Amino acid sequence: MTLSTFVSADNADTNIRHLIGQKLMLDFRYFCQQDTHCRQPMTKLPEELAQLIKQYQIGGVILFAENVQKTNQIIELTKALQQASDTPLFISIDQEGGRVARINRAEATSFTGNMSIGATYQKHGEKYAASVASAIAKELNSLGINVNFAPTVDVNANPLNPVINVRAFGEDPKIVAQLGAAQVKAFEQNGVISALKHFPGHGDTHVDSHTGLPRVDHALTQIKQQDLYPFSHIIKQQQPGMIMTAHIQYPALDSSTVTNKQGENMIRPATMSRAIMHDLLRGKMHYQGVTITDALDMAGISDFFTPLDAVLETFSAGVDIALMPIQVRTPADLKQFKTFFEALENAVKSEQLSRQELIQSNQRIAKLKADMLSKQVTPSLAIAKSTLGNPQHRQIEADLALDAITEVKNAGLLPIQIQDGDHIHLIMPDRQKASALKQALLREVNKDLTISITSLQAFKPQRAKQAILKANWVISAHASPLQSAAEIGGMDDLAELKSYEVAKQRQPKALYELMQFANTHKKASLFISLRAPYEIAKYAPFNQAVLASYAYNVDVETENDVRGPAYTALAKVIVGHAKANGQLPVSIVLE
Template structure:
């Protein structure tokens, strides 16, 4: 027994010596006693070397692996600070690419391909963003999010990741099967009568449904104060033009979302309300002075940080010279003012230090033109990390297996450049570690590993998504928000005196929804025997060809009618409706689409002019932007606005529009228009 320690020591020493460099092994004496006496010393040396190596790795964390599948701890941490979209993916077929380039891939990811599952596990990526292409049916979404998280827990991080989606309500709502709502400006219109009630109720429903689907982060609410009538990207996504009203509603929305266990995201910091350029297509600039910025643009963010503790704030790709007038040289050599997403003065000095924000700073999508026109992919991510962002959203497109390999290289490239910035003392490793700790802290709070089976999750989701109570809340908002912009003593119509109505709509779906709404008020107002006495004619724009015979028929129908009721969808096109630059394909904004929209607009104005000439009362039900209503309100006797109302089909194949329901109830005096426009129009 007495010989065991020395034997063990000799064995260990032999193994330790083998780990020494050959130059050191050559000087070790062959004498056994001396050999053994060196054991402790050698062990101490190796322990010291190991500690030094760990300290070196801690200092720079930049050891690049020769294999793209092998990542250093620092590289894995860099990937944790990225969130990818997986909108499309085209697998190889028989080992060959199925599309000429990744830009040609339009295969929607509704089931997680093996290649993407492996990418999530290998890369240690921190988040996934879902879009309309990814979410088609309830069961499919539940399975997709479950599979994403299963892949995530197999990563080196070993934890589920952030799954995000834009489900603001209104014009930006990715999953059509969810309860839709009329959007933030509708909530703003309800504020004078209902205060923050609908901001709370609507966002609680949205968050509850998202969580049931396995989505733990909503890119909402928008708290930009809309002070520019020509703003194409914010518009009705804003609660309105009053900073104090936007503050209250935004704070209530954040609290409601996070009370359901979903991270809320305030956007777009430091404010996107006074712009006329869509940051999907260019680099907007706000020239407010600092006093205006504090009073208007920053006010809702300050309020929400203090009263609602948002988990996340999203940056804007927007120039604010009064906050940071420093410049950068774009990839084309142009000298430009640094956008907020890449500004340390705005993200760290202002947001983090002065405003005291403790949550996650996420970028807006880095594939937007406000970034890609001026920065390379690697530059964009490094610049926003150095500025103070915690999460780079959509920094790299993965559409094919080749893109996956390139993404691994991209992670390494970002890590290498970021490490260089650390070595040059332009960024602190301590900040990087704090950012990772911040991400992990909010993941622990909101991103839970679901212990339920897919079938159990599905049962719950089916019971929650677009439930009867949630649909009632959607209708309640529509009723509260409906805004009477013009009446000209036409409204309300007397149901008992109406014998003929003429409806003008853009398409068959609108006719079905408008007819449903009309039938509801008729049945509520008239006895069964009187219902059939009302004759309803209609014109559907997309099923008719204009000709002289049709014009004569239209003139006759309008002349015979006791009233004309027309619908119109008015909004400025923006890529935000579709989800960003990846959807910039030939069909979007095509000449055919624009021509079709202009054709209906022209036709509607002709018919409204004819109705006025024939002295037939005309009523326009508009949805969308109040800033674009003037050309119709000049011609119509009465105008009702229901903002970003949606049409949806029930299980009984009925097409319903909560906004049309609310409008018809006002037209026939079943309800009063309660909404008050939360923005000022030029003609007011």
């Protein structure tokens, strides 16, 4: 494989094909041989897709959970992808840690996420940002994955933010910037290209760009001090390999309009804004690396633009790489891709797209790939097995989970002093989380202890109340807000999200009523916020103690063993085997 930029005039068609192909990053999450609604995971590269990569000189691919199921399978897949290409491929993934982690948690270390890192900042500074990113990078590098769409450096200033929340380090732009810079350095020192996201900032939105088009109406001063600050700080410290765009309107940065597929004029999303992606990011902020869109199939773009128009607008704005520009899952999609690609070639020939800008973009991409090659290890099963989820990484995961636990309220309840014959009743979002906390508590306590469970997914109110009356302590927990498409995977998961939302929308009311019941009967009660801690303000008045964990992921789940780092940490704090040293990285107001 070579890194030739193919810019000679001798073969104009080859030149154009390479210039365009290198600017496309495709997803092969599913692939079927029949022209049907395809949900067959692509775990082994089929010949049709290998030919597509080679024929169109595709620059990169993104992998999803469906593509990365087993260690040996991942290595074979990444090797096959590289072998299909005449130039090195960007092989990317969303492995932020916490709620956004694509690789099987039982094999790869997933950690408890950015907000838990933010909760440790006051005591530990950049320690966990660096060590977590270093571990993730080593694990990805061992698998042949060379781009991680992380860190998220959005400043979460909106309690109603449905898609960022615990994916952010917190609400303080300076702390976010420091932790983000530490992660960029650690990722790239360990052979993985980092991608800051989501420029110019997704932290103060109440709309998920997977499902709609958010708009930020901040004044220019606030944008500079809050939204742009982490990006500006990190660019000055070091040039991150990539920066990812946000599908968000920012009128104070660009109020120009574009005509959408409905024939309506609308303010340009940042992804399509030359004023933002070129004049601001490259001109004023002096970023010299590679820019990439967020997924172009997200509703913030696809509801308003055809795939071709979206890519043309993106490239005209100066963005280097279009991520997931068009679906490729069936033989019929391969034909549509040919038509799509030829239209892009014609746009260059007709000078609708600037050949000179494509060459400059290609040179940035080629430079980054050359840097990438100098740091990559050759993936092997032996190296990967000794790297993924190794004891050192698991210890960092456990230490972070424990150091992040935050005691928000304690009116003399914690730690609980358990005696033989005592009874704890757990009220949890579902049976998996309940089992994880129950087993964690039983591992920490060498007593004859009864732990009963109410799962809010399906329960009988009267039986739950009877269990509350019998208990010495009531421990309830909730996770808010609901999962977003980014966490589960992408746009394909929206149908699942809708059914999930219907199942979950009654939980807060049910939890509130059971808390009121326990409070009325003067039960010793603890509430645990398992995700974004903003919900604590609502539930704290009914509990003598409140803890925040910022995470609830489970790494091991068998019939008799359900565990995750956050639950182990919570159990240690609840029974007094460890202290809660975390600090809230966002503001909440208790009554």
